[in-house]
Amino acid sequence: MPKLTIDGVTVTAPEGATILDAARSLNVDVPTLCWYPTLPTVGNCRICLVSVEGNPKLVAACATQAAEGMIVTTESVAAVKNRQGVLSLLLERYPAEDIPEGGYRNEFEQLVRRYDVPATRRSGMPLRTGDERDDDPIIQHDMSTCILCTRCVRACEDIQVVGVLDVGNRGDHTEIIVGADGNPEHAGCTWCGECVRVCPTGAIHDIIPMAVRAANGQMVDHMRSKDLPPVDRNVRSVCPYCGVGCQIDLQVRDEKVVHVRSPWIEENTPNNGSTCVKGRFGTDFVQHQDRLLKPLMRRGWSKRDGRWVFDATEHARRGWQRRGGPWDNVQEEAHEKKRRPKTNPLNTSPTGMDSLGDPRDRVATPKDWYEPFREATWEEVMELTAQELVRLRDTRGPESLAVFQSAKCSNEENYLLQRMFRGGLGTNNVDHCTRLCHSSSVSAMQRAMNTSAASGSMREVEKESDVIFILGANTTESHPVFGAAIKRAVKRGAKLIVADPRKIELAARAHIHLQSVPGTDVALLNAMLNHILARGMEDKAFIAARTHDFDKVREAVKPYTPERAETITSVPADLIRQAAEWYARGPRSATLWAMGLTQHATGTDIVASLLNLLLATGMIGRWGAAMIPIRGQNNVQGASDVGAIPMVYTDYQPVTDPAIRHMFVSTWGVPDERIPLQVGLKVTQIVQETSPVRGMYIMGENPILSDPEVSHAEHWFRELEFLAVQDLFLTETARYADVVLPGASFAEKTGTFVNTERRIQLSKKAIDPPGNSRGDLEIIIDLSNRVGLPTPFKGSAEVMDEIARVTPSWRGVSHARLDGNGGLQYPVPHAEHPGTEFLFDDRFPTKDGKATFVGVEFLPPAELPDEEYPFMLNTGRQMYHWHTGTMTRRSFALDAREPGPIVELNPADAEEMGVGEGDEVVVSSRRGEIRISVRLSKRVARKQVFVPMHYREAAVNLLTNPELDPYAHIPEFKVCAVSVAKVRAQSSEVREPRTLATQAGD
Ligand code: SF4
Ligand code: SF4
Ligand code: FES
Secondary structure, three states: OOEEEEOOEEEEOOOOOEHHHHHHHOOOOOOOOOOOOOOOOOOOOOOOEEEEOOOOOOEEOOOOEOOOOOEEEOOOHHHHHHHHHHHHHHHOOOOHHHOOOOOOOOHHHHHHHHOOOOOOOOOOOOOOOOOOOOOOOOEEEOHHHOOOOOHHHHHHHHHOOOOOEEEEOOHHHOEEEEOOOOOHHHHOOOOOOHHHHHOOOOOEEEEEOOOEEOOOOOEEOOEEHHHOOOOOEEEEEEOOOEOOOOEEEEEEEOOEEEEEEOOOOOOOOOOOOOOOHHHHHOOHHHHOOOOOOOOEEEOOEEEEOOEEEEOOHHHHHOOOOOOOOOOOOHHHHHHOOOOOOOOOHHHOOOOOHHHHOOHHHHOOOOHHHHOOEEEOOHHHHHHHHHHHHHHHHHHHOHHHEEEEOOOOOOHHHHHHHHHHHHHHOOOOOEEOHHHHOOHHHHHHHHHHHOOOOOOOOHHHHHHOOOEEEEEOOOHHHHOHHHHHHHHHHHHHOOEEEEEOOOOOHHHHHOOEEEOOOOOOHHHHHHHHHHHHHHOOOOOHHHHHHHEEOHHHHHHHHOOOOHHHHHHHHOOOHHHHHHHHHHHHHOOOEEEEEOHHHHOOOOHHHHHHHHHHHHHHOOOOOEOOEOEEEOOOEOOHHHHHHOOOEOOEOHHHOEOOOHHHHHHHHHHHOOOHHHOOOOOOOOHHHHOOOOOOOOEEEEEOOOHHHHOOOHHHHHHHHHOOOEEEEEEOOOOOOHHHOOEEEEOOOHHHOOEEEEOOOOEEEEEOOOOOOOOOOOOHHHHHHHHHHHOOOOOOOOOHHHHHHHHHHHOHHHOOOOHHHHOOOOOEEOOOOOOOOOOOOOOOOOOOOOOOOOEEOOOOOOOOOOOOOOOOOOEEEEEEOOOOOOOOOOOHHHOHHHHHHOOOOEEEEOHHHHHHHOOOOOOEEEEEOOOOEEEEEEEEOOOOOOOEEEEEOOOHHHOHHHOOEEEEOOOOOOEEOOOEEEEEEEOOOOOOOOOOOOOHHHOOOO
């Protein structure tokens, strides 16, 4: 390792380090422009030139390796003179006259000031030009301030692995171009904003789509981020969307979150400061005009003789049901002609306010949804809620109550809510949306190795895995920052095997795409193992030392030859063989999957067959051989970890164990017999005609859209005796409530969240909840005390202290330890423990430390296409939206990018039916139908269609099959049989919309 001297200080640099690296290790600030951490070095701007003793010329610090004995002066007269020259030259084609007197607005201008270069443009040279993205609602260019450092080009290519931007033309005409024709859509832009974050001048900037106070004190209705005056504060937060758990900095001005800034790329964050379009541009829902500012109470409730009673007279007079209102239900709305843009405008050019109307208004809560409610005080709604929960407990028994918790709320909030329902109300009917996503992963992983979380880290997949096998996961859209990491791994040389019925982006980039028929994964995975065994490629030592029951699996996979699997899955046998060999050969194969595997009536079996493959080849317990069920929501892992599921307390400690119950009741100060030793009901068992549940509390979930068979769910919720909903907006579910409790968004509270790799991170409060809304923790504490459970906490840090006391694998966790860093990956068994990057290196958490194989047979999906319903329906997420759209459809940028529901249809099928892009079709299943616009897409195979899950007005769950997996009770969201029929113009059976007509911009 070379030893050198920089500005008189001696330093030992790592082998291969540059002078710049060595200087930075000493905190010596060598100016840079084209250099940026992690990006390939191009050394073209020459601002970093330094003097090296004995060297007649200045050398580029960013591109010159540190050598033994070097004596470097970073601010020599020659170096400073060179920098002044470089800056003057760049200023020749920069609007220098705009640089504020004595100040600066960006990194480049800061250097102009630092080196005292006159901010004037003396030449007659024209300002630079380039592709401008003029009409883009999210990212725009002002190429007059481009200094051609090419950071944006490299960031797009090397961090995001997209390659939208390039350097075009030559000499004086050199400029940054956007794809071949200036259209980012055509070039594959994902609006991730990576180019925005690396640009040193703001030439590439985003649009802040909200009223902001400008530098001159005037309010403007939107602003370029480059013009944003210094903000009041930056607050470290965690993105509220997917399970990657990107850390972001919320920029607050005038008590509003006006902008999102990336953490510095070299900070220890799971995202290295990158985000996707949702994390960077999708947080303005926090300020949306629809936010609930006061508690709401259904009209008809009044207090008589000290108790709240409901009088249905007014509802009856207005023709509403007891729990209804003047709106079309989801089923009715699905039939309506869609007034929103017929098709996605993205295929032509980006659009914004001009062509579509202002997206901020288009999905506003219809005004008439508020009609059945009156504004109430907190005292009124809390009193009524506590009264009804206690009444139901005491008259109908604790099993008549249930709670849906939230994978978007913090660990502390989820812990306290299950604590209230268990310790205060005496029921284990506690669940959340994990039931609808990874519950089958959990049941299969629990059975095989007694674990419920990922074994490894995203970083090892990016840096170390030789083979990445990813199944049923559209990662570049659903978890884009992890998707980019996978693309970087492929660039590094990792082999990528994708199993997915759709030709998604990763499938198109994969070395092998196993494009199987939906729901046939068991046959595919059994055949892979069959071939591995036939070739003797299993890891015999691992199997012998660390597993049980391998012989059962050997028998189970015997009939699944690759040829037989081909007939079931449509994947060529040779491809199955090749994928199997690559995976088994590794040597470090990572296994990743998501809802494409789990949301089936055989979801547990499918994951079990994958775990068999993984265990038989020993692909777990080593850095690079990660097992990661990729989690959907930002805290679906944490909500389960802290007990928001019906069978366990925190840390998956079973509710059936009296000793464990005793530990919890002692902590909570209630008698043992308060909490049953029986497992509670799951989401899909609660929303059933036969369920005993009559009163519900829902925090931050929207089950009317997210549950299968919406029409049934909508009916069921209407029949409840009492429904309380705690949320940000009056959602499709909240409109049926008795009380609506306005909670806080992620930006308005401090709490912790667990990402997909078991990383517990602290997200801090940036602003107060608006109006008279309240922090969710505060609401739960108040209610817990009212239902008789002592809940003395003053804030989330104190709640975490209790969680740590009752949760062995979190014992060393506290807010203080999570503050200002990348968080801790549990297990963290004590206060000095550094966290655990990967698990199971020598044993599984079972009694004898061994995992168990479980042989599984292929069973076809519950409903297959036939003459009447000849298509297979698949559903899932889009890049720009999130679950039921509550937040993303209220984000300017996201709604502008994807403004309405679509069905992806293969062009050949469309041609046969005589429909084209944007035409409306009716998609019908045995359970319902929706009217929706066509998007032609070769991503879907013939006779398959894909409908995203985000849209109320074309709710895909009117169609999906409620058939349940027998172990996990997850519904078969991913496969059902549908028909697709063209809508004739002015069709008489299709009604015009009622509620949507009230929305602006239509
Ligand atoms: S937004 Fe992302 S994908 Fe688009 S040009 Fe910028 S870096 Fe590339
Ligand atoms: S990848 Fe996930 S966590 Fe990261 S910014 Fe996007 S949605 Fe947020
Ligand atoms: S920063 Fe070294 S040449 Fe540009």
